[in-house]
Amino acid sequence: MAEEVSSQMNSLSISETNPSSSATISLVSGDDIVFKVEPTIAKEMETVQSFIDETDGKITTIPLPNISSHDLPYVIEYCEKSIAGKITKEFEAEFVKKLNNEEVKELFLAANYLNIKKLLDFLSQVIADRIANKSVEYVRRYFGIENDFTPEEEAKLREELAWTFTGVDPDDEDEN
Amino acid sequence: MDICLIKKQPQSTPSLRPTFIPGELIAEILSFLPVKTITRFKCVSKYWNTFISDPKFVYKHLNKSSQKQHFILTWGHVNAYTLIPFPLHGSLEIPSITIDGEDLHYLKGCYIVGSYNGLICLYAKSFYMAHNVTYQDYSIYFWNPSTRKVSKKLGSFIYSTPIDQSYVHLNSFRFAFGFDDSTKTYKVVAFHVELEYNASEVKVFTLGGSCWRNIQSFPVIPLNWVDSNGVHERHTICCCCLKVLLRFHLLGQFLRF
Numbered sequence: 253m254a255e256e257v258s259s260q261m262n263s264l265s266i267s268e269t270n271p272s273s274s275a276t277i278s279l280v281s282g283d284d285i286v287f288k289v290e291p292t293i294a295k296e297m298e299t300v301q302s303f304i305d306e307t308d309g310k311i312t313t314i315p316l317p318n319i320s321s322h323d324l325p326y327v328i329e330y331c332e333k334s335i336a337g338k339i340t341k342e343f344e345a346e347f348v349k350k351l352n353n354e355e356v357k358e359l360f361l362a363a364n365y366l367n368i369k370k371l372l373d374f375l376s377q378v379i380a381d382r383i384a385n386k387s388v389e390y391v392r393r394y395f396g397i398e399n400d401f402t403p404e405e406e407a408k409l410r411e412e413l414a415w416t417f418t419g420v421d422p423d424d425e426d427e428n
Numbered sequence: 429m430d431i432c433l434i435k436k437q438p439q440s441t442p443s444l445r446p447t448f449i450p451g452e453l454i455a456e457i458l459s460f461l462p463v464k465t466i467t468r469f470k471c472v473s474k475y476w477n478t479f480i481s482d483p484k485f486v487y488k489h490l491n492k493s494s495q496k497q498h499f500i501l502t503w504g505h506v507n508a509y510t511l512i513p514f515p516l517h518g519s520l521e522i523p524s525i526t527i528d529g530e531d532l533h534y535l536k537g538c539y540i541v542g543s544y545n546g547l548i549c550l551y552a553k554s555f556y557m558a559h560n561v562t563y564q565d566y567s568i569y570f571w572n573p574s575t576r577k578v579s580k581k582l583g584s585f586i587y588s589t590p591i592d593q594s595y596v597h598l599n600s601f602r603f604a605f606g607f608d609d610s611t612k613t614y615k616v617v618a619f620h621v622e623l624e625y626n627a628s629e630v631k632v633f634t635l636g637g638s639c640w641r642n643i644q645s646f647p648v649i650p651l652n653w654v655d656s657n658g659v660h661e662r663h664t665i666c667c668c669c670l671k672v673l674l675r676f677h678l679l680g681q682f683l684r685f
Contacts, residue, residue: 357447364453372456380460388471395454396446400474409471415576416468 277304278313279328285321286313289328296331298367319362323355327362330371339370348378353394356382385421455479459489463574490545500543500573509535511573533573541616542605547572549605549616552581560591566601568616570635583616583633583640 277294279287294300300314316324330347333339351359356378363371383391392399401409410417449457458466458480466489470477479485502509511533541549550569555562567584571577587601604617614635621628631640 354447357449360453360457361447361449376457377460379457383457384461384465388468391469391472394446395449395472397473397476399472401471406471409477413467413470416464420468 275312279324280313280315281319281321281324282317283321285324287321287324287328292335293328293331296334296368297327298369299365316366318365320358323358323362326351326355326359327366327368327371330374331368334370344374353382385419387420387423390423451475451479455485455488459485459492463489463493467575493546500540500548502540509538509540511535533571538569541568541603544605544607544614546574547614549603549614551603553600557591561588562591563588564600566618568603568633570614582635585618585640587620 275291276288277291277300279289279294279300281287291304294304294314300316303314304311319327326347330339333343348356356375360372360375360379363375383394386394391397399406454476458469461469466480470480500511502511535550537554538550538552541551543549548571550571552567552569554565556565557563564587565584566587567581569581570579601618601620604619605614606617607614616633616635617630618633618640619628619630629642631642633640
């Protein structure tokens with residue numbers, strides 16, 4: 253699988269259009285694809301920026317083993333929009349429309365790892381919206397959580413919290 | 429910045445297990461949800477049940493949700509109310525709201541003192557007379573409409589006056605409710621004045637404590653009575669009585685204007 257993604261990625265050009273600007277930063281995804289970005293983009297990623305600062309800017313190739321080449325372009329796209337001040341409701345709606353549940357979670361973890369507060373907050377809201385009206389069973393599947401209550405414990409808790417079980421969507425639109 | 433970005437079509441991740449999100453990050457996500465939803469999710473697992481009830485998570489959620497204002501609509505008669513809390517979105521525009529029957533709360537025998545951080549303080553009062561003495565029996569309750577929990581009766585006390593001196597209305601206790609940020613505690617101030625003696629009595633109840641603490645009273649200048657309970661401002665409670673505006677600092681100091 254890794255090779256397949258890799259060959260697909262290599263066929264796409266990742267180029268810099270403004271060579272006069274300061275040195276670009278190379279972000280290396282967990283599956284060894286290099287993404288060259290402007291230093292301003294790196295600044296949005298606190299984890300990357302602090303790595304650059306710690307080495308006095310001598311190191312400009314940053315390995316990001318926890319982030320795949322599938323997720324990194326989304327992160328970069330969001331950071332670009334953020335720098336340009338173009339994070340609008342419309343952009344966010346379009347951005348998130350492209351992502352399935354697994355991808356949203358992966359990006360959420362990437363935003364956390366890279367410490368991009370705005371993206372993390374945005375994706376927290378997206379995930380919250382996706383589970384808001386869902387059943388307990390849906391949420392367990394969504395996060396891969398095992399139910400460790402005994403049937404008696406769960407029945408008792410559900411009875412106590414019966415008022416919270418109104419207005420829950422049926423589970424049939426479950427997708428992943 | 430014109431990097432030719434990879435505009436790949438989203439492809440489903442071929443993993444069998446869903447991406448694992450650690451507990452502290454789950455808390456981050458859940459803090460964006462309303463209380464009712466979060467409460468339902470206590471049934472997800474034992475861990476979720478524990479951390480959702482954890483004060484640290486409650487505080488995190490409060491910080492986020494306190495940016496959203498809520499109103500409480502009340503209507504009713506003498507001492508029985510119907511209440512409905514509803515969120516206020518953005519500006520001060522009054523939205524038209526549809527009342528959902530399940531959000532209506534009926535209260536009998538209680539008066540609202542005030543609210544803070546979504547917690548509403550109520551007091552109950554009853555009178556009775558015996559052997560030429562009038563007794564006023566007070567108690568307070570705390571009510572969280574979001575979790576639908578009402579505390580048990582707290583801080584009950586009785587105030588008695590000889591029947592011939594009982595200007596019941598004037599001698600009633602007034603209440604004010606506030607939050608002491610330095611100790612993270614909710615406090616209720618009860619105060620009353622005795623016109624004929626130019627005297628006053630002030631006491632404080634701390635939520636989590638068990639009794640009222642009497643504090644320094646204030647001299648009274650008889651002007652017109654202003655019939656109101658106190659209002660909470662930042663760190664202070666303002667009590668309007670006898671047209672003297674008193675500010676009670678929640679740490680226990682009077683500031684007088």
